Amino acid sequence: MLSIIIPALNEAESIAQTLQPLQGMRERGCEVIVADGGSSDATVEMARSLADRVMASGRGRARQMNAGAATASGEVLWFLHADTRVPEEADREIAQAGSSWGRFAVKLSGRHPLLGLVAFLMNRRSCLTGIATGDQGIFVRRSLFEAIGGFPDQPLMEDIALSRLLKRTAGRPACLNTRLITSSRRWEQNGILRTIGLMWWLRFAYAMGASPARLARLYR
Template sequence: MTRRVSIVVPALNEAAGIAATLGALAPWRAAGHEVIVVDGGSTDATVPLAAAWADRVLAAPRGRARQMNAGAAAARHGVLLFLHADTRLPPGALDAIERALQRGAAWGRFDVRIDGRSRGLAVVAALMNLRSRASGIATGDQAIFVRRDAFDAAGGFPDQPLMEDVELSRRLKRSAGRPACLRDRVVTSGRRWDERGMWRTIWLMWTLRWRYWRGTPAEVLARAYR
């Protein structure tokens, strides 16, 4: 029998696209899975829009890690899927997750495709997927899924303002092994690439990752990211 999944969506001022993201999850809800939106203090219409499409809309202190941990704490099912508010799951995502879990994986992520105006985003996405597959480190854009027991054993997301996905991946690798790297592709928004410029964003993200690997505190990196 297919395991039930709790989809946790952290959100902050996502009124422009939250209904489309959550509307695409309606078949999941109809099949008995749940969708939990965790709002970090939106000042737009995110909350009322999400309420029409989610099983629950929670409020939590701002910050993806805190919001996702709050959603995980409220989740009813044994598999957690963390989905960014600007990301769409591929067709067959549920079956792909179930197959990975049946093969013994405790956690995993999808390949990603970036939808944006900037040229070269297909190459950026391909490099992200290759890096993740080689390192066993997943990013939030790749829709991380994990068994609830493995998530709890790893201590959940660390309470930090940036690189929470990288740190969770490290914890899960130590406690539960390498991730299942699914080739099915989620589609995520390229808005940050379009707004900042592709090459500037690539340089920024690689620099931040290198500094984090060298031990720079996440709080310092978050200020540089902003």
């Protein structure tokens, strides 16, 4: 069984679009859990009819995903961002992959040519390094997730930290070429080039040992 875990915080504008493609998977026996970090909009109300469980959690993506995983009943855990749309057969691709962990490719929703380049570089970098980001829909066997202690409780780069642990413990991920569509709003609102520079700088600083808490303050 596959448990799909989605951390959310004030995602009323996008949560229904994220959950709707998952309904066919629910009919096939998948479980959908939304871990809400204290939304002040209609996120919780909109998610209730489209998820098996909507639960309250301490705020912070890592904490929310760990909380969702703790209540999940599936043998495989699939972590999705609340602004990501997935192909309706993605659950079957995870089953066919037969890997202890893996990720999908990603496509950004906007039409600007630079966004296509950003997605290409993200996917290429992931293939070369064996490190996945949350935008790419990381999936992992529950036994392995529990063995490494879940997501490290940090305010940023929790996906990078988890990938490093998984790679060290179980080897490189399965890299599925099917693309998830993730919102490009961050890039468009803050400026594409500016966001590219910020994200690369944050990754470099984290690799050099910078505190995730300090980087989170800069990111926000």
